[in-house]
Amino acid sequence: MSNIAGTIAEMKKMLANLERWVDKGVEHATAKKFEPSVLLNSRLVPDQYPLTRQIQAACDAAKFGAARVAGKTPPAHPDTETTVDELKTRIRAVVEYLGSFSAADYAGADKVVVELPWMPGKALAAHDYLNELATPNFYFHITTAYAILRHNGVELGKQDYIGSLNLRDK
Amino acid sequence: MSNIAGTIAEMKKMLANLERWVDKGVEHATAKKFEPSVLLNSRLVPDQYPLTRQIQAACDAAKFGAARVAGKTPPAHPDTETTVDELKTRIRAVVEYLGSFSAADYAGADKVVVELPWMPGKALAAHDYLNELATPNFYFHITTAYAILRHNGVELGKQDYIGSLNLRDK
Numbered sequence: 001m002s003n004i005a006g007t008i009a010e011m012k013k014m015l016a017n018l019e020r021w022v023d024k025g026v027e028h029a030t031a032k033k034f035e036p037s038v039l040l041n042s043r044l045v046p047d048q049y050p051l052t053r054q055i056q057a058a059c060d061a062a063k064f065g066a067a068r069v070a071g072k073t074p075p076a077h078p079d080t081e082t083t084v085d086e087l088k089t090r091i092r093a094v095v096e097y098l099g100s101f102s103a104a105d106y107a108g109a110d111k112v113v114v115e116l117p118w119m120p121g122k123a124l125a126a127h128d129y130l131n132e133l134a135t136p137n138f139y140f141h142i143t144t145a146y147a148i149l150r151h152n153g154v155e156l157g158k159q160d161y162i163g164s165l166n167l168r169d170k
Numbered sequence: 171m172s173n174i175a176g177t178i179a180e181m182k183k184m185l186a187n188l189e190r191w192v193d194k195g196v197e198h199a200t201a202k203k204f205e206p207s208v209l210l211n212s213r214l215v216p217d218q219y220p221l222t223r224q225i226q227a228a229c230d231a232a233k234f235g236a237a238r239v240a241g242k243t244p245p246a247h248p249d250t251e252t253t254v255d256e257l258k259t260r261i262r263a264v265v266e267y268l269g270s271f272s273a274a275d276y277a278g279a280d281k282v283v284v285e286l287p288w289m290p291g292k293a294l295a296a297h298d299y300l301n302e303l304a305t306p307n308f309y310f311h312i313t314t315a316y317a318i319l320r321h322n323g324v325e326l327g328k329q330d331y332i333g334s335l336n337l338r339d340k
Contacts, residue, residue, distance in 0.1 A: 003173035006301040014306065044214065045320045113338075121340050128336040131176040136184065136332060139309030146310075147317050150215045162306060166298040168283075170291050 004069060005103040007130060011062040012098040014142050017163040018058060019091045021149055021156055026084055028154045036084050042148050051148045053079075055087050058141035059094040065134030066098050068114045069126045070105040174239060175273040177300060181232040182268040184312050187333040188228065189261045191319055191326055196254055198324045206254050212318050221318045223249075225257050228311035229264040235304030236268050238284045239296045240275040 029036040043050040049057065056079045067074035075097060081087045112126035116133075124132065150156055199206040213220040219227065226249045237244035245267060251257045282296035286303075294302065320326055 003177070003297055003301070006297050007173070007177075007305075010301040010305065013302075044317055048320060113340075115340060119337070122337045123340045124335060124337060127173055127176050131173070131180040132183075132335050133332065135177075135180065135305070136309065139306065140313050140316075140331060143310050143313035144317060147214055147314060150218060161310060162303065165294060165302050167289070167292045167294060170283075170285060170293045 004106040004109055004127075004130060005101070007135060008062070008066045008069075008098055008101060011065065011138055012095055013163055014138075015059065015062060015091050015095050015098070017160065018055065018142060018145060019088055019095075021146060021154070021160060022055070022084060022088060022091075024156060024160070025149050025152075025154045028152075032153070037082075039149065039152055039154070040082075040084065040087070042152050044144065044148055044151060048144070051145055052081060052087065054141045054145040054148065056081065056090065058138055058145060059090055061134055061138035061141060063094050063097060065130055065138065066101050066105075068134075069109050069112060069130050070101060071108065071112050072105070174276040174279055174297075174300060175271070177305060178232070178236045178239075178268055178271060178276075181235065181308055182265050183333055184308075185228065185232060185261050185265050185268070187330065188225065188312060188315060189258055189265075191316060191324070191330060192225070192254060192258060192261075194326060194330070195319050195322075195324045198322075202323070207252075209319065209322055209324070210252075210254065210257070212322050214314065214318055214321060218314070221315055222251060222257065224311045224315040224318065226251065226260065228308055228315060229260055231304055231308035231311060233264050233267060235300055235308065236271050236275075238304075239279050239282060239300050240271060241278065241282050242275070 025039045026036045029039060040052045041050050059077065063074045063077070077090060077093070081090050109126045113123045114126055114129040115123045146156060146161055195209045196206045199209060210222045211220050229247065233244045233247070247260060247263070251260050279296045283293045284296055284299040285293045316326060316331055
């Protein structure tokens, strides 16, 4: 597996982990008798995105990361989710989309140039885009989502964050 | 540049970004007339590491990431830092160490197997180790360090997080 495919596969796994963190958040809200929407609207800092937007942004970083490096146009997701179920559907849609890529889709990545809508006239080589923007942005939003849940008392630990490993016997 | 080298180069850049976030934290503490050690001892959740340990852990994830994939033994850092200056020295030491690697160091990565001290008898292929452990752990601690500073009022934004980009003209 090329390391690009490995990077995208890891994003796919982390999004599936994220869905489980959200489930644990709902369990916590139910046990403590508060609405899960309290978690979705929580943020660490007043001028930072709440959980809903962190989840949407993590989905987008992964989706655009895979699509742009492969030179494809991803499906649109207009950020209209307001409930846990809608956010889980969004996550699953992106997990499924990421699963549609294989190493062959990145075979031409060395020649792909990524244009950024918010930087007219400028572009990044695909590898630079993946390393310098898509990956740090993805993990920023994934980790901030995790932090918002932890900050609100949801019991998550390192194992929930990392998820499964492709272990082999020594 | 192979994508492994690109991944490590990005960690190096993010650690340099982290040093600037710490500097901004010190400026904030000075302006608000409190000791910077208050920031170093701050955490988002009672049972999560404070800023000092987040910085040390980010340094370690990057250092071990580069070293293990290249089949090398990294320098030891015993986590004894207690001041801003000591933490900045730690960050710089790891930035310098990461800078000593080149793509050639990862040329044999496809055959490298990484043994994990805390999982006797188990191992990960080098690419899996980088994608499934080193990278998510690195960004976990980097982003949590950023979140602790933001949560304590330090004025940081997305540009501080992302840092410089290898932009080219379209």
